[in-house]
Amino acid sequence: MISKKTKYAINALVFLAKRNGEGPIIISEIADKEHIPRKFLESILLNLKKAGILASKKGKGGGYYLLKDPNEINLADVMRLFDGPIAFLPCVTYKYYERCEECKDEETCGIRDVFFEVKKKTVELLKQASLSEIIKRENRLITLL
Amino acid sequence: MISKKTKYAINALVFLAKRNGEGPIIISEIADKEHIPRKFLESILLNLKKAGILASKKGKGGGYYLLKDPNEINLADVMRLFDGPIAFLPCVTYKYYERCEECKDEETCGIRDVFFEVKKKTVELLKQASLSEIIKRENRLITLL
DNA sequence: ATAAAGTCTATAGATCAGGTAGACTATTCT
DNA sequence: AGAATAGTCTACCTGATCTATAGACTTTAT
DSSP, X not given: OOOHHHHHHHHHHHHHHHXXXXXXXXXXXXXXXXXXXXXXXXXXXXXXXXXXXXXXXXXXTOXXXXXXXXXXXXXXXXXXXXXXXXXXXXXXXXXXXXXXXTOSOXXXXXXXXXXXXXXXXHHHHHHHOBHXXXXXXXXXXXXXX | OOOHHHHHHHHHXXXXXXXXXXXXXXXXXXHHHHTOOHHHHHHHHHXXXXXXXXXXXXXXXXXXXXXXXXXXXXXXXXXXXXXXXXXXXXXXXXXXXXXXXXXXXGGGOHHHHHHHHHHHHHHHHHHHOBHHHHHHHHHHHHHTO
């Protein structure tokens, strides 16, 4: 399961993507509209800014806005930012690789082989899931109602 | 990431599967060979027994052994037993379904749509990963060396 | 009887998730 | 200049969960 932090981050990003181009949007508005505890959201947005995904403007008329294109922000990146590796085992992650202590031989580990495949497919699907893609799906689901 | 508990459970099960038919194997042997803390392993095996996957025999000559066929024990079931749902969101799980508090409309949620697809594929792959399958993969990896 | 082996109950340290509080800094408008 | 607005930073708290460990108890084979 992803953490609430990640879930809130995704919701906030989709919200900002929908209003992309309208200029800065204040934290309180995002918090209210997306039902996210305000102070908690603060630190989330700060992280997204540090990661180069969002930018902010201080003072009156300020707020947060997307720095990158909605096509280029995907769920895999956001999840990794807040929850760390997506894989089920440390020995099949790319950036956070760690050997399993109790493992006898990684090269011939059947368990690892399975989890590598799972991770590969998962990352593939999550990379495709950009903010634009999410919004596109939402619109498609609405037309199906 | 899966918990150590789940990882240990999988290792113990694969170990037992390899020696299926040899009669009961004592906790200490599994703990030693698989490098699992003995007392921790105890409670894990007890859970697997309660779930109907393992059986045990007390007293001298006792130990644990598989109750089900190695084909019928898969990673999806084991993971669910110890770590709960496999999905990334509570709203796309089957058995543990829960609505996302902050969600406005589940029916048209693009985020949910993506995570549903991810979960579907993941469960599919993990269901195929039976103990027999894991051992088969291990043997194949050995021949490739 | 005795040794072997699983079972049950309790506990403990460490880490982390989720959230709150408040002071501080930068910017804009009048 | 000064008030209002809005993000930034530091610190803290509470409860849950993970990863074990300890020890007494029960069952069984010889």
